[in-house]
Amino acid sequence: xxxxxxxxxxxxxxxxxxxxxxxxxxxxxxxxxxxxxxxxxxxxxxxxxxxxxxxxxxxxxxxxxxxxxxxxxxxxxxxxxxxxxxxxxxxxxxxxxxxxxxxxxxxxxxxxxxxxxxxxxxxxxxxxxxxxxxxxxxxxxxxxxxxxxxxxxxxxxxxxxxxxxxxxxxxxxxxxxxxxxxxxxxxxxxxxxxxxxxxxxxxxxxxxxxxxxxxxxxxxxxxxxxxxxxxxxxxxxxxxxxxxxxxxxxxxxxxxxxxxxxxxxxxxxxxxxxxxxxxxxxxxxxxxxxxxxxxxxxxx
Numbered sequence: 001x002x003x004x005x006x007x008x009x010x011x012x013x014x015x016x017x018x019x020x021x022x023x024x025x026x027x028x029x030x031x032x033x034x035x036x037x038x039x040x041x042x043x044x045x046x047x048x049x050x051x052x053x054x055x056x057x058x059x060x061x062x063x064x065x066x067x068x069x070x071x072x073x074x075x076x077x078x079x080x081x082x083x084x085x086x087x088x089x090x091x092x093x094x095x096x097x098x099x100x101x102x103x104x105x106x107x108x109x110x111x112x113x114x115x116x117x118x119x120x121x122x123x124x125x126x127x128x129x130x131x132x133x134x135x136x137x138x139x140x141x142x143x144x145x146x147x148x149x150x151x152x153x154x155x156x157x158x159x160x161x162x163x164x165x166x167x168x169x170x171x172x173x174x175x176x177x178x179x180x181x182x183x184x185x186x187x188x189x190x191x192x193x194x195x196x197x198x199x200x201x202x203x204x205x206x207x208x209x210x211x212x213x214x215x216x217x218x219x220x221x222x223x224x225x226x227x228x229x230x231x232x233x234x235x236x237x238x239x240x241x242x243x244x245x246x247x248x249x250x251x252x253x254x255x256x257x258x259x260x261x262x263x264x265x266x267x268x269x270x271x272x273x274x275x276x277x278x279x280x281x282x283x284x285x286x287x288x289x290x291x292x293x294x295x296x297x298x299x300x
Contacts, residue, residue: 004241006211007080019073024184027177030212034170063152064176071145078138084242086142093150113271120264
């Protein structure tokens, strides 16, 4: 619910907050909160070797600098439902990258799911044959965000053999937030801070403290108390919640292309993930994860 509601909420920031400035603001606030919570809980720097620290920094750049920069900019240029559905493709891109970089297998079921998901993308982006240059650019940026999150998942995966997921996520968030500061600084200077209403401050709090910091902490709290597959299955609701919320907010129009594309994307992702469980019968291996275990589906 928290992640799904973030897409129409980010769209609502468009009139008063430039996209890169907003990406920098929310990531820096979230990083500060995660660090503070971690320090109270006894957070320490993980005992990693030099190459692992480099990998963690690169993962942070993919999963925070690029992901949030591309996602927020994409949402400002397309509809929240389109962005949510396209960003939700990250498990599909992660499977493809893992095949290329980690030699992980791709069974027939996963390939079928990937093909179905990409068919859904084509239907969504084509908008029933009515292409618009502005929204089409937003769709591409959202796809870029999906690829960035997939790269974050694959690049950071080996680090989890030597650091717990919550600690790695905290330091990756810090590493990814820092490059956003110079990118967002020009836009941050244009924000009329004194004219922000209480409602807009609440919106900013929800999109920084809520959708990144709190949602990640809740994710790991749930993983500690329930099976990974059961927790991860709720991530399929993110684009559904985003679409319903966008329609309720008047930001989205229901079309046949949207419904058909959404069904293909969500169905394809679910099929690909089921295929992951079927093809990963081996032990956890270098990643330190059980078969089918996933990192959070994106700190939206």
